[in-house]
Amino acid sequence: MFGLADCNNFYASCERLFQPQLNGMPIVVLSNNDGCVIARSNEAKALGVKMGAVFYQIKDLIAQHQIAVFSSHYTLYGDMSARVMTNLARFTPEVEVYSIDECFLGLQGYSNLEAYGHLVRNTVIKNTGIPISLGIAPTKVLAKVANKTAKKKNGVMVLDTDDKIKQILTTYPVEDLWGIGRQYAHKLIAMGIETAEQLRNLPIDWVQTHMTIVGVRLWRELWGESCIPLELTLDRKKAMCTSRAFGKLTGDYTELREATASYMSRLALKLRREQCCATAITVKLQTNRFNPNHRQTFPSITLALLHPVNNTHDLVKTALEGLRKIYVRGYLFQKVEVMATGLIPETEVQLNMFSEYKGAAHDKLSKIMDNLNAHFGAGTLRMATEGQKQRWTLRREFLSPEYTTNWNDIIKTK
DNA sequence: TCTGGGGTCCTAGGACCC
């Protein structure tokens, strides 16, 4: 049996936890640059705020109902997520952290799952203050279904018999299934397949032909045959990227250089944390695709590195070389993206006999930089090309304090 | 004025190998 624990309205719950006067009040959390709504409390959902709604287009609604607004605060959410996961891990040795707010649990051999589920749920809520729901079923896909159903009931749902499964699937919208995205949903509904039960009654050959092997796995999981195992070890990443829209559009080469250098530095740090090196990097520029009155261009370039590296200096230098090659005057850019691909573990890097480079282990400068920045705060020591003023940085008008990760912001009680 | 960011997997087709 698989359990799926999922935090309710996770980002909104994190913000509300530290402002209890907002209990029972509508809350929304915005994407980077305060662009669109990415999390809503139940009260905000009830007022008709849609997922992905564009913030400036719903400002009237927000004012009218006094909806509390927050900018994304991933330091806070990441820390709260870790607390939830630590608590969940006390209940089973088999834990797969699936996303920032979701976790699969291996529950094979456990008995009295209903009661156990409530124990898990109540413990997490008590210890972290974050409300969660728990779905338990014979497969991951069905655990997802159970979880979604649990959210509407008392927070725990166990699907342990064929009858229960059939009953739930009969009313379960096909587009809400894990693995059915917009395209498949569109195709299925056009054929009159509207529920999960109808989908699993389709012939498997049809599913194979139109939805590939991925669809077949989904189909089998709906019938209770587990095809998607728990992943108990972390796979090595294959690619990493840092991509962010600017706080304002810019065509200024100096600003684009600053942003590219900053994003690449951040990516280099991520690579070192994962203890891997990149063999190639891609730099991509984007104009604002939503504005039909703007001239559009999306230039991109991939550059191979002489040897796999993860040090800030070499990566920034290469990224700026890429930027120079793709930059065009006369466009207003909204975003730059840097991506590292062909990732190789630090310890398995093949050196180049014609180069002086000795490998990541000899990279003293990055180590010193990381240590200083860890101690004195991010950005204490950085590349000069990252700039001083950084006028292109994120808009985050509604940012909450770093309650759990910064001594200066810790909550004081009398 | 203003529209997120970071990933994975699968398939088909082409280039290449012996």
Added chain:
DNA sequence: TCTGGGGTCCTAGGACCC
């Protein structure tokens, strides 16, 4: 008239997830 069989690797495009 007729043109093999068995592979690997890479890339682009399309789907999906949170």
